């Protein structure tokens with residue numbers, strides 16, 4: 001039914017507008033106590049086989065919502081009610097900023113993909129932290145990036161502002177150095193820049209949350225060379241980082257079904273969804289080989305089915321995240337993935 005609605009209605013409307021209206025509608029609906037209670041009862045993961053203990057946290061399911069959907073931490077609870085095991089808010093920056101001019105989000109329906117150049121439009125880390133102070137239960141991660149007007153050389157202090165504001169109100173923190181839409185951001189993936197950045201953020205987290213250690217992860221691009229992936233893995237182990245998220249969107253436009261002239265007309269941005277899948281798995285496997293069991297790996301990129309989730313878990317992921325699949329397959333996707341994953345995990349463990 002969602003596919004029909006998507007093809008007949010949603011696909012014809014501007015993608016960013018649909019996002020705002022759909023998210024508003026979800027928040028409004030979940031705001032009615034009886035509706036919220038019913039939806040949660042029906043969709044929230046309750047099967048014990050799905051539970052994961054990682055990063056010192058208890059996840060009701062390993063399937064989470066990736067950063068970028070709830071950039072401003074407007075309602076992680078409403079999204080968790082659909083069945084996500086955790087929600088990552090952000091990317092948040094040290095200063096509020098409008099992001100790039102619209103249009104900046106495009107659908108490639110033939111590829112079940114999106115191109116976005118949102119450019120970290122967000123209210124700033126402080127505003128999000130104030131919202132999260134009253135967020136209630138459920139696992140919520142905070143994803144932080146660099147404010148556009150801040151020079152690359154001053155990036156550390158900008159990340160530190162966000163880390164300090166968010167540390168008391170998030171369960172884990174992600175340093176995002178892999179979005180293609182902030183000039184210079186991906187240069188921070190080079191270990192000589194990444195290492196001091198991560199050390200400074202670690203220090204800021206410990207200072208802002210002295211009684212509870214906030215786990216720290218880094219999110220990387222699928223476009224890194226093998227040598228760069230290895231270097232990030234080695235450095236993460238050396239710094240005692242808690243995890244790596246693989247991957248963000250790609251700048252590649254290879255292997256698309258959408259006509260090249262249409263793709264070109266969409267312009268610059270990060271490509272997400274089904275076309276990122278193979279590259280994201282490759283990076284995950286490489287990280288697993290390099291880090292063994294010493295680090296939590298979070299898989300993202302082109303996950304759409306329970307088989308996709310199971311494949312990432314077998315390839316070494318402890319947790320997975322979804323974004324584009326949620327747009328194409330609709331609000332019942334987390335419920336269906338949880339059910340399908342539970343079946344596969346039971347079969348693997350020889351249970352009925």
Ligand SMILES: Cc1cc2nc3c(=O)[nH]c(=O)nc-3n(C[C@H](O)[C@H](O)[C@H](O)COP(=O)(O)O)c2cc1C
Nearest residue numbers: 066067068090091116248272273301302322323324
């Ligand atoms: C519209 C859009 C906005 C995004 N914004 C962010 C963001 O702010 N920060 C971030 O780390 N990743 C962001 N992402 C990347 C996703 O979190 C995810 O890593 C990527 O899309 C791959 O997963 P997917 O194929 O399931 O979408 C965004 C993705 C999309 C499609």
